[in-house]
Amino acid sequence: AYLMYGFPTQTEQETIDSLEMVRQMFAAGVLQSAFWHLFTMTMHSPIGMQPEKFKVKKQSALVGAFANNDLVHVDETGADHEVFAFGLKKSLFNYMHGIGLTDPLQKWFEFKVPKTTIAPDYIQKILEQEMYTSPKPTARIVYLGKPPIAxxxxxxKKGSSWEMTSLTFQDKRAKFSISVPRAQGDWLVEMLKALSITNTKILTLQDVMDSYAAAGLDDFELLWDNKPVNTLHKVGLLKL
Incomplete structure (x- = not known):
């Protein structure tokens, strides 16, 4: 994820609250990799053209050469953004390795920072709400995780037997497994490959449904909208 901080008028509290939401997303498995970038004013952006609307001042009106149009600016109402750089990057480096996800945010800074105002289960509650929504066929579906082991x-049961597939997902912190009928499991393994964020083509929910039907499988909603498949947001299966 491309993360930015230091927007005009952004306060210390807003910076810390942003870090808390990032921490929760790593803890929930929604993010695996990210990097913080300090906001930079550019000449042809809305802020660069009308800085007074965003309560900042340009220190220079000089226009840079091609692809070099950054402008130095002063944010008189926001926080001292530069002092947060080391702590933000240090926390992110640890989160990407599954370290410090339950530690207080103060740990990453050598100066006093405000306590977060974000509820500790804010992201988890949003993810749980997502489980019960019915996305449109045009919703984009992406998978951020690694291929599962099938x-x-x-x-x-009661004299009957049937083939099943166990899918095990492994990240830096833990294993997560689900079991589905074999035909659906074989289809899901291939579909997760197609949904991988590394692919250039982003598939929609309609594409996923069409693939399921083409495989000769029935009751897509019964599989996709219920456990265990609708718990795969924990390993990075997202609806956008």
Whole structure:
């Protein structure tokens, strides 16, 4: 994820609250990699053309050469953004390695910072709400995680038996497994490859439904909108 801080008028509190939401997204498995960038005013951006609307001042009116149009500016109402750089980058480096996800945010800074105003389960509640929404067919579906390990097994009950697939997802912190009927499991393995964020083409929910039907499978909603598949947001399956 491309993260930015230091927007005009952004306060210390808003910076810390942003970090808290990033921490929660890493803890929930929504993010695996990210980098903080300090906001830079550019000549042809709305802020660069009308800085007074955003309560900042340009220190120079000089226009840079091609692809060099950054402008030095002063934010008189916001925080001293530069002092947060080291702490933000240090926290992110640790989060990407699964370290310090439950530690207080103060740990990453050598100066006193305000306590976050974000509820500790803010992101988790949003993810749980997502489970019960019905996205439009045009919704984009992406998968941020690694390919799961698939294993087939036979399940028996009351004299009947059927083939199942176990999918195990591994990240830097823990393993997460689900089991689905074998045909759906084989389809899901291939679909997650197609949905990978590394692919240039982004698929929609309609594309996913069409693929499911083309595989000769029935009851897409029964699989996609219910457990265990609708819990895969924990490993990075997202609806945008």
């Amino acid at each position: 294993e087939h097994f036979t399940k028996s």
